[in-house]
Amino acid sequence: MKGVRVMVGTRKGAFILTSDAKRAHWDVSGPHFPGWEIYHINASPVDPDRLYASQSSGWFGQLIQRSNDGGQTWVPVGNQFNYEGDPGTHQTFDGTQQPWAFKRVWCLEPSLTDRDTVYAGVEDAALFRSTDGGQTWLELPGLRAAKGHLWQPGAGGMCLHTILLDPANPQRIFVAISAAGAFRSDDGGQTWHPINQGLISPYELPDATAEVGHCVHNIAMHPNRPGVLFMQKHWDVMRTDNAGDSWQEVSGNLPSDFGFPIAVHTHEPDTIYVIPIKSDSEHYPPEGKLRVYRSRTGGNEWEALTKGLPQSDCYVNVLRSALAVDSLDTCGVYFGTTGGQVYASADSGDSWIPIVRDLPAVMSVEVQTLS
């Protein structure tokens, strides 16, 4: 029987929510790793029982956990993330240079073809790869060569938070870094170049159209159309139709084009979702109304999705990795809030229910569709 597994990372542990294909009733498992920050949990598309989790703590540092049974049991694997060679320095808030230093793993992206290969995006921003199921990690240092000395932390840290693997081209990888921008490799991660042409950041950068330095919050693609990417930038929702060579703004009629996550409908490559936040100074929904916005036209024209979501006195945030979709016939959409709610829609966003509502602050949501 088909079903869905929702993997939720929170400030105080991981939770796994499961349901059948109707997505009406949910079982909650957790907390796993209680008391630890779980920045991300993700599953191998090759082996749905293989999960990876990033477990970290201000006291005890970074661990990586691996499950071979869909999250019922976990084993710690390798946690040594050493930059290749002398990593040099990057910019800081005050414009001075600071040595690169590993802090934590923000995201884990399993390979599309091998369950033992997984990528890790870390802070200070770099990309690592393991080919032995997370036991050992090697940096792909060519990324930092893409003007890394000009990157600087966003408020959340200088983090590589998004990794997209191109299903049509195994050599092509996209990453996004706050606050550096988006980058692309066409040779399996050996060399990289910035793909930020068209991004405009007049409030954040001295040169609004700089090649690097933009605070990209999230990027998303549809697997059947990997040359089209959508981006939620610090301000502005953007789109590229040429794999990042140039971007156009598609914020259109959004009530605010500030936000964190962005996602693409599983079956409709031009249907995209964002969750507007009032501003960079006030990280909660405009007017206290929690609204998902959907565009069925690849941007510019947006409709508010409100049924089942709080429409008054709501002041939660939705972080960059906390929005995901399933691949059932009617696409399910899921997001988690800093207030600890996880909302689900089984009808592409038309209506929503809270499938759990009192978790710690949600940092990430990923979804597996199980056959």
Place this chain on the structure above:
Amino acid sequence: MIHVLLPHHLQVLAQVGREVELEIEGVATLNSILNALESSYPVLNGTIRDQVTLQRRPFLRFFACGQDFSLAEPDTILPEEVLSGAKPFRIVGAMAGG
């Protein structure tokens, strides 16, 4: 036999109780205790000190016999009561809220 007290999260990771016992060959220094601990429980590698620099993680403290050894040099020899097992060596998470 040296007795080491671990904070809760490290007990869970190492799948041990609050106290572990370590045999140290030669002189028991701060460094040799941590080396023995990590050798006995490899999952703790990187959780107490950086794996490359061996620097103590900033929010962890080392206490023994009413003294704070957090800032002590790695080759500091610990008090006789610790070496004899009469008093424990304590690894403590620094106080913080939230």
